Amino acid sequence: MTQAALKKETPVFKEPAITPQLAAEHGIKPDEYQHMLKILGRDPTFTELGIFSVMWSEHCSYKSSRLHLKKLPTSAPWVIQGPGENAGVIDIGDGQAAVFKMESHNHPSYIEPYQGAATGVGGIMRDVFTMGARPIANMNALRFGAPDHPKTRQLVNGVVAGIAGYGNCMGVPTVGGETNFHARYNGNILVNAMTVGIVDQDKIYYSRGAGVGQPIVYVGSKTGRDGIHGATMSSAEFDDESDSKRPTVQVGDPFVEKLLLEACLELMQSDAIICIQDMGAAGLTSSSVEIAAKGEIGVELDLDQVPQRERHMTPYEIMLSESQERMLMILQPGKEEMARRIFEKWDLDFAVIGKTTDDRHLRLKMCGKTWCDIPVPPLVDESPVYDRPQKARDKAAPLPSLTLDKDIAGSFKKLMACPDLSSKRWIWEQYDSLVRGETISSPGIRQTQAHKPADAAVVRLSDKKALAITCDVTPRYCYADPYEGGKQAVAETWRNLTAAGALPLAITDNLNFGNPEKPEIMWEFVTCLQGMAEACVALSYPIVSGNVSLYNETNGQGILPTPAIGGVGLIDHGNKSAGFGFMAEGEIIILIGETKGHLGQSLYLREIMGREDGPPPPVDLAAERRNGDFVRTLIHSGHITACHDVSDGGLMVAVAEMAIASGIGADLNIPGDAAFWFGEDQGRYVLTTAQPAKLLELAEKSGIPAKAVGQTGGSILRIPENQVINISEIRDIHEQWLPAFMEGCA
Amino acid sequence: MAQAFRRLTGKTPQFVWHKDTDLGKPDLIVLPGGFSYGDYLRCGAMAAHSPVMKEVIALAKKGTRVMGICNGFQVLVETELLPGALLRNRSLKFICKQVHLKAATNQNSFMSRFKKDQIIQVPIAHGEGNFFADEATLKQLEDQDRIAFRYCNESGIVNDDANPNGSLGNIAGILSESKTILGMMPHPENATQDHQGNLTGLPLFESIVKAMN
Numbered sequence: 001m002t003q004a005a006l007k008k009e010t011p012v013f014k015e016p017a018i019t020p021q022l023a024a025e026h027g028i029k030p031d032e033y034q035h036m037l038k039i040l041g042r043d044p045t046f047t048e049l050g051i052f053s054v055m056w057s058e059h060c061s062y063k064s065s066r067l068h069l070k071k072l073p074t075s076a077p078w079v080i081q082g083p084g085e086n087a088g089v090i091d092i093g094d095g096q097a098a099v100f101k102m103e104s105h106n107h108p109s110y111i112e113p114y115q116g117a118a119t120g121v122g123g124i125m126r127d128v129f130t131m132g133a134r135p136i137a138n139m140n141a142l143r144f145g146a147p148d149h150p151k152t153r154q155l156v157n158g159v160v161a162g163i164a165g166y167g168n169c170m171g172v173p174t175v176g177g178e179t180n181f182h183a184r185y186n187g188n189i190l191v192n193a194m195t196v197g198i199v200d201q202d203k204i205y206y207s208r209g210a211g212v213g214q215p216i217v218y219v220g221s222k223t224g225r226d227g228i229h230g231a232t233m234s235s236a237e238f239d240d241e242s243d244s245k246r247p248t249v250q251v252g253d254p255f256v257e258k259l260l261l262e263a264c265l266e267l268m269q270s271d272a273i274i275c276i277q278d279m280g281a282a283g284l285t286s287s288s289v290e291i292a293a294k295g296e297i298g299v300e301l302d303l304d305q306v307p308q309r310e311r312h313m314t315p316y317e318i319m320l321s322e323s324q325e326r327m328l329m330i331l332q333p334g335k336e337e338m339a340r341r342i343f344e345k346w347d348l349d350f351a352v353i354g355k356t357t358d359d360r361h362l363r364l365k366m367c368g369k370t371w372c373d374i375p376v377p378p379l380v381d382e383s384p385v386y387d388r389p390q391k392a393r394d395k396a397a398p399l400p401s402l403t404l405d406k407d408i409a410g411s412f413k414k415l416m417a418c419p420d421l422s423s424k425r426w427i428w429e430q431y432d433s434l435v436r437g438e439t440i441s442s443p444g445i446r447q448t449q450a451h452k453p454a455d456a457a458v459v460r461l462s463d464k465k466a467l468a469i470t471c472d473v474t475p476r477y478c479y480a481d482p483y484e485g486g487k488q489a490v491a492e493t494w495r496n497l498t499a500a501g502a503l504p505l506a507i508t509d510n511l512n513f514g515n516p517e518k519p520e521i522m523w524e525f526v527t528c529l530q531g532m533a534e535a536c537v538a539l540s541y542p543i544v545s546g547n548v549s550l551y552n553e554t555n556g557q558g559i560l561p562t563p564a565i566g567g568v569g570l571i572d573h574g575n576k577s578a579g580f581g582f583m584a585e586g587e588i589i590i591l592i593g594e595t596k597g598h599l600g601q602s603l604y605l606r607e608i609m610g611r612e613d614g615p616p617p618p619v620d621l622a623a624e625r626r627n628g629d630f631v632r633t634l635i636h637s638g639h640i641t642a643c644h645d646v647s648d649g650g651l652m653v654a655v656a657e658m659a660i661a662s663g664i665g666a667d668l669n670i671p672g673d674a675a676f677w678f679g680e681d682q683g684r685y686v687l688t689t690a691q692p693a694k695l696l697e698l699a700e701k702s703g704i705p706a707k708a709v710g711q712t713g714g715s716i717l718r719i720p721e722n723q724v725i726n727i728s729e730i731r732d733i734h735e736q737w738l739p740a741f742m743e744g745c746a
Numbered sequence: 747m748a749q750a751f752r753r754l755t756g757k758t759p760q761f762v763w764h765k766d767t768d769l770g771k772p773d774l775i776v777l778p779g780g781f782s783y784g785d786y787l788r789c790g791a792m793a794a795h796s797p798v799m800k801e802v803i804a805l806a807k808k809g810t811r812v813m814g815i816c817n818g819f820q821v822l823v824e825t826e827l828l829p830g831a832l833l834r835n836r837s838l839k840f841i842c843k844q845v846h847l848k849a850a851t852n853q854n855s856f857m858s859r860f861k862k863d864q865i866i867q868v869p870i871a872h873g874e875g876n877f878f879a880d881e882a883t884l885k886q887l888e889d890q891d892r893i894a895f896r897y898c899n900e901s902g903i904v905n906d907d908a909n910p911n912g913s914l915g916n917i918a919g920i921l922s923e924s925k926t927i928l929g930m931m932p933h934p935e936n937a938t939q940d941h942q943g944n945l946t947g948l949p950l951f952e953s954i955v956k957a958m959n
Contacts, residue, residue: 164840168871169781255784432842432871434933435779437749440941448843449869451943460941 013314015046015371026053032384039378047315047364047371052379054282054320055289058550061383064516065548068526072543073536078505079544085206086127086278088544089199090506092570097201098467099133102141102194102510102566104549108249109191110238113158117191118166118252119324124195125170126278129261130327132205132268133197136436137459138167140177140193141471141510141564145186147419147741152181155189156427157742162252163193164430169254170261174431175442175450175457177471181419184475187238187554192510194566196469198461203268207277207287210295210330214274216288216354217336219343220260220326222309226250227283227322237515238554256325256348263346264327272335279326285319287328289362293380295330298357303366307349315364315371330356390526391519396480399600399614404674408652409723411608411674413733415649416656418607422737433457440466440577441500452579453661455499455645456569466577468502468569474648475560477616480601482524482561486531487619488682493567494539495645498628499685501577501635502569504539509546509565514558516550524561525550532563538621541567578635580644581661585713587641588692589666591651593627593684594705597675603649604678617682624683630704631685639695646684652677654686655710656717660731665714672720688712747778747815750935754951755958764796773958774811775802777818779871779933789832789874790820799825811957812927813856816872819919819929828920828929829887830879836912840873844943845910847895847918847932848902854925855957857894859949865902866946868932870910870918875931877913877920887920894919895930 016022023033026049036044036052044052054060062069074082080097081089087101105120125135140163145152167174172195227250267273275295277287284306292299303318313321331339336352343350357363362379364372405411415421425448433442433449438461441454452458456470472492478485490507497504509532514521536542552559571577599605600614634640642662646654652668659666689695692708699706716724751759759776762769769775782793793799799821806812806827814822822828835841846867849860860866879887887893895918899908909916911931919930934947 161839168840168842168873169784171780253784255781255786258781258784429843430840432840434842434869434871434936437936437939437942451941 015316018043018046018049023049026050027057028053032056035382039375039382045371047319048374050316050320051285051372051374054285055379056383060282060286062548063384064386064388064522064550065511065525066385067387068529072529072533074542074544076506076540076542079542080201080204082542082544083546086130088506088508089131089204090544090568091201092467093572095201097199097204098196098568099128099131099199100194100196100508100566100568101127101545102192102471102508102564103127103547104510104512105191105193106188106512106549106552109159110155110189112249113155114162114165115249115251117159117162118254119250120191120193121163121166122252122254122257122324123280124193125172126257126280128195128197129264130205130276130278131199132203133199134265135172135195135197136438137196137457137469138172138174138193139457139469139471139566140174140191141473142177142179143185143190143475143562144181145189146183147181149183149186153742159189159191160427160430166252166254168432170258171435173433173435173439175433175439175459175469179424179427180475182475182560184560187557188552188559190512190552190559190562192512192564194471194508196467196568205268205273205276207275207290208294209275210291210297210356211274212297212356212358214330214333214356215336215352216299216301216356217329217331217339218306218326218351218353219263219329219348221253221256221323222307222349223313223318223321223326224309224323225313225317225321228317228320237551250322250324252324259346259348260325260327263343263348267339267342270338272331272339274330274332276327276329279328281322283320283322283326284328289376289379291328291330292360292362292376295356296360298359298361298363298376299354300357300363301354301365303364305351305353307351315366319364388516388522389519390523392523393520396600396613396615402599402609405608408674408677408720409725411604411678412652412719415603415607415653415678416730417733417737418603419737420603421649421653423735424738425735426738426742441579452577453581454577454579455496456502458500458571458577464572464574466571468497468500468571468577470496471564471566472496473562473564475562476601476612478528478561478563480616482527483531484616484618485561486528486563487535487621488616489563489565490532490535490539490541491619491621491624491682492647493565494541494624495628497567497569498632499578499580499643499645501575501632502571503632504541504567504569506542506544507536507565507567509543509563511546511548512552512559512562512564513550514553521558528561528563535619535621539625575636578640578643580642580658582658582664582688582712583641585664587688587690587712588708589655589710589712590687590689590692590695591684591707591709592631592687592699592704593681594623595651595676595679595681595684597679598681599675599679602678602680604674617680619682627683627685627704630699630702631687634695634698639691640687640689642688644686646686648680650678650680651686652719656730658686659717659727660734663715663727664712665716665727666710666712667718668710669718669720669722670709747776747935750938750951754938754948755955762798764798766798767801769801769805772810774813774954775805777812777814777821779816779818782817782821790817790824793821794824803827806927809924809926811855814929815933815935816931819931820874822927822929827927828922829883830877830920832874833876833878834874835876841910842869842871843910844869845932846898846900846908848898848904850893850896851891853891854921856928856950856953858956859953863902865898866937867944868934868937868947870932872931875913876911877917879914884914890923892921892923893917894921894928
């Protein structure tokens with residue numbers, strides 16, 4: 001349909017009268033409504049009400065979290081851009097920068113898993129290329145309900161297909177991630193997607209910087225009615241009626257996004273763009289308000305000029321649509337035609353839809369009438385901020401004295417097969433992890449995906465340089481002790497980057513929690529943040545971008561607190577990365593870090609003993625840093641041949657993963673009880689080396705706990721009490737669960 | 747793909763726009779992988795009707811060498827420059843993984859540097875790579891030595907376990923009757939550099955260099 005045809009048929013529509021009840025239906029609280037009236041000095045129009053409701057939603061305004069987010073450490077000499085832009089930016093040397101962010105699409109993915117997950121991936125990639133960066137890698141952190149919950153299988157199927165469908169089509173490799181199952185996600189799954197991009201430092205674009213009298217340009221897909229009120233939906237709890245919210249989920253078109261990416265990067269080679277903002281949550285509303293607020297200017301839009309794909313759209317619908325694959329740009333006056341030619345070459349819509357003004361108002365016109373005239377500063381600066389009450393839960397009681405099963409082999413096999421530890425091959429084989437040809441490490445085992453499985457994905461930038469990327473969090477730790485859990489999430493990403501040989505530089509966070517209006521949830525949130533902040537400071541590892549997803553509750557039951565952390569590290573100066581597969585037979589296996597046999601909140605406790613209690617393992621941040629710096633140095637000096645962190649499932653699981661990844665066995669026939677083999681003490685690594693004496697001597701000199709625990713070789717894993725298990729058998733056990741679970745799910 | 751050619755042939759390939767209509771006199775035309783038109787409708791179906799394809803078809807029919815990898819193979823099949831069809835993988839899912847291939851012949855200019863039955867390891871990354879052809883076509887491909895690669899296991903055995911997508915006869919790549927057009931689903935360009943883990947995709951590029959000189 002042509003723009004002209006749309007306009008000719010535009011009917012005269014009438015907006016409904018505004019009542020406090022209508023405001024309440026928009027999620028606006030009574031005091032917020034009164035404040036809105038004060039800002040406007042009159043009743044709002046329906047369009048204005050819609051705009052206030054999305055701008056003041058939790059999703060856009062961060063009203064419950066803002067006070068606390070301010071306390072996070074966000075700076076370091078290598079941080080070019082911290083939180084507050086489309087994504088964080090760090091200096092990676094040679095005039096290059098890495099641009100990255102993680103973002104949730106939890107609510108939409110539960111309602112419509114394929115499109116919800118797909119558009120989550122599309123949205124986060126857009127955040128990164130809005131800044132001028134070419135996306136080079138995607139990751140995702142997924143949480144699903146209990147395997148026996150009737151919805152879980154279909155949700156896994158749809159979410160994975162959606163992520164694959166969008167990422168693969170864009171030609172951006174999906175290089176890793178994590179997937180957990182827990183009953184606390186039965187009604188609220190988590191789909192957190194992360195994108196990392198690369199840009200030359202002199203070609204970074206921001207949403208700030210607009211001046212007065214400049215053309216406002218809309219590019220990308222046409223606007224439809226999809227996703228209206230997505231931001232408001234993401235700011236409310238679910239109930240049994242949530243399925244009826246399906247029409248508010250956006251529909252993705254990855255091919256258009258691919259065109260948009262190429263067209264934007266092409267235009268960005270010129271000096272035409274002054275500033276740019278993608279249209280994500282709350283679409284045209286938040287993007288235009290963002291540009292106006294940051295540039296301290298006004299925005300006047302002629303909505304008749306907005307490319308539309310449906311008839312009779314109202315100003316309200318156009319402003320609140322969350323149609324995907326759209327961008328808003330402010331151009332240098334006079335560059336419009338040059339820019340138009342590029343977008344038309346890529347078969348994309350291009351429309352000048354307004355201009356910037358000097359009065360700091362958001363003014364919207366359509367059919368010769370003004371539908372909205374809001375002063376931007378109070379809309380943004382006076383958005384509600386809540387210091388919500390907090391109530392601490394009692395600290396988890398120490399574990400009572402437990403009688404541990406003597407059957408180490410039996411427990412080990414059960415652990416390797418359990419949903420959280422079992423191989424996620426069924427998932428990652430659906431992601432193109434190798435496109436672009438630069439993936440050095442990705443999930444999998446040797447000779448199945450990228451050739452070197454590692455704790456972090458490693459993507460090559462040049463002969464001398466690569467980026468390492470990981471995402472981690474252990475929600476059961478965060479629930480039992482939000483402070484230690486927050487620390488642990490940050491520390492685990494740092495450890496994973498280190499184990500791959502990278503220097504960890506910065507993180508992005510995706511803070512998924514329940515209803516912040518409940519004091520206990522608010523306490524979980526604030527306390528997790530305190531733990532994260534402490535770890536960031538101790539590890540020189542600032543937060544440069546992030547996203548908050550609250551109200552992950554259904555019928556009053558919240559999720560486990562899940563602050564997913566995405567970490568990025570650098571391997572440069574031609575240093576080698578490390579993988580975790582054994583490299584040769586006859587090498588000595590060394591455990592770095594202190595082992596006390598901590599079983600509280602461990603997978604062993606849950607899967608073998610059927611209990612989820614006790615405190616989580618504490619993280620000693622000084623030891624963490626000392627151990628990690630030691631390991632990284634030895635990877636670079638060539639003393640270490642393979643390296644794996646010890647996390648879920650403990651030491652024996654870590655060694656088994658190294659064996660499976662290589663096909664080479666190991667002899668672990670040293671004494672130790674279940675707590676030694678399966679405890680989840682933090683700050684530990686398993687290494688292999690051909691120079692054990694040298695390595696142990698270096699460790700002793702540096703005050704690093706190090707202990708030889710076995711030797712590589714053969715095709716079996718020999719464990720205490722002289723029990724043996726074939727590596728091929730462990731691999732089969734490890735590989736069985738997920739495909740069997742997904743069988744019959746089309 | 748362009749990188750692999752630049753590195754291995756010393757020549758910089760020229761990118762052409764899908765709406766171009768004049769390609770000059772190329773030594774080789776490559777249709778690389780990559781979700782043309784988002785793989786909407788059917789993989790390669792819309793790209794087969796891109797303006798540039800008229801010229802590609804005309805040049806191919808005059809004997810210019812054409813190589814299609816992954817989505818490029820799908821486009822070649824849709825244009826009928828190569829026979830058969832690429833159906834959805836039998837798992838009905840996209841699959842990205844390393845596979846082994848056996849060079850079923852070396853009697854063509856794309857494969858002269860392979861030993862016959864040489865086993866190579868390369869990745870696949872596709873959702874629709876399940877090669878199908880009717881019996882007569884299949885027989886013709888066999889009789890005319892036009893099967894380029896078959897999926898096999900590490901030891902070179904061609905069996906169903908080693909077939910990642912359900913392709914008839916484990917076929918991973920085929921040639922035109924003139925042997926100047928090659929289409930294959932796997933990605934040999936992703937097995938040409940050390941960081942990719944193995945270099946067994948190299949003979950394909952070496953064969954092309956030899957043929958072009």
